[in-house]
Amino acid sequence: MNAVHAIDVTRAQLFALVRRxxxxxxxxxxxxxxxxxxxxxxxxxxxxxxxSGFDAGATPEELLAGTLPAQVVTNTLGGFPVFAGALALALGALVLGSEYGWGTFKTIVTQRPARLSVLAGQMLAVITFIAGTVVMLFAMSIVTSTAIALGEGESAALPSVSHLAEGYVGGTLVLSTWAIIGATLAVVLxxxxxxxxxxxVWALGIENLLSAMARTALSALEPLRDVLPGVNAGSLVAALTPERIGSAAPGVAETVSGGRAITTLLAYVVVxxxxxxxxxxxxxVA
Known part of the structure; x- marks a missing residue:
């Protein structure tokens, strides 16, 4: 694999991706x-x-506090393990799978650069696009929460820069993992x-079912549950948002430690x- 060629493919793929x-x-x-x-x-x-209809047991003060800038990391990352993760998976599949649907796979692999350079460039483009998407999600959360704070006369103070950076890196890892899984499924299928x-179906249904069974009826499934991508994504988000107010978002639970979650997610990306x-x-190519 040629690193220069991979970077060229990344640039070309991003050029096309931002226009899709x-x-x-x-x-x-x-x-x-x-x-x-x-x-x-x-x-x-x-x-x-x-x-009380939205979050049972939460007081009005807690509901308001949960929308303020101090909670921006919690609010931005809350949907990453399940809903945003499923959409990131669809993005990864879209980028690499489209070459087969369009019939351009033959053209790509019979010309330079080499196949692995093309694949590396495509996956780097997916991760880069995901990184930019996470920036947009954080920016929108900051704007909305600040508007609420100013409108209600509450503090508009944001979390520390280090906490924002940790949330951004963690969120990028979670969505990148789902996107690379989607890209791999597109190549395989x-x-x-x-x-x-x-x-x-896996992200929204099967994982939740396995987790519920391991938690309630079949404890023997716990080792399997603890290596699932969604479970580790939720554990990482939980570790990054200890200051959350009210109930955790779906899929966010401290099932494994934050360090183990990072290792597992990175392992999914590599594998x-x-x-x-x-x-x-x-x-x-036929």
């Missing part, structure tokens, strides 16, 4: 979900006559629709990339 409406649709969906569930619904519940369907490289290198 489907990619921005996914980003818009992440932003809308984040804004609605982290700010709009809690704030409207706070302003209503019966604020040579399509977009099937990886997206399987990935979303997924190796599997994708093996399939990509050996695939027949």
């Amino acid at each position: 409406p489907a990619a921005w649709t996914i980003v818009a969906a992440m932003i809308v979900l984040n804004q609605v569930f982290s700010f709009v619904i809690p704030y409207l519940s706070y302003r209503s006559a019966d604020p 040579r399509s977009v629709a099937l990886p997206v369907g399987l990935g979303i 997924a990339a190796v599997v994708a490289a093996w399939c990509h290198r050996r695939r027949d």
Whole structure:
């Protein structure tokens, strides 16, 4: 693999990716979900006559405090383990799987650069796009929470720079893991629709079912539960947001330690990339 060629592919892929409406649709969906569930619904519940409907047992003061800038890391990362993660998986599948749907795979692999350079460049482009998306999510959360704070006469103080940086790096790791898993599924299955369907069913359904069974009925499933990507993503978010107010978002739970979660997520990225490289290198162009 040639590093220079991989960087050239990354630049070319980003040039194409930022011009794809489907990619921005996914980003818009992440932003809308984040804004609605982290700010709009809690704030409207706070302003209503019966604020207990959104978070049972929470007082109006707690509902308001949960939307302020001090909680920006918690509110931004809350949906990453499940909903934003599923959308990131769809993005990864979209980038690499489209080459098979468009029939451009043959053209790419029969010309320079080498196959592994192309694959590395595509995956780097996915991670770079994810990193930029996380910046946008944090920026929108800061703007919305600051507007609420100013409107309600509350403190607009943000968390420390180090805490924001930790949240950003952790959030980028979580979404990048899901995106690389989606990209690998697209390479293995040579399509977009099937990886997206399987990935979303896994992220939103199967993982939650296995976790619930391990927690309630079948404790023998705990070792399996503790290595699932969504569980580790939720554990990392929980470790990064100890100051959260009220109930944790779906999928956010301290199942394993933050350090173990980071190691597991990085292992998923490496293993997924190796599997994708093996399939990509050996695939027949016919």
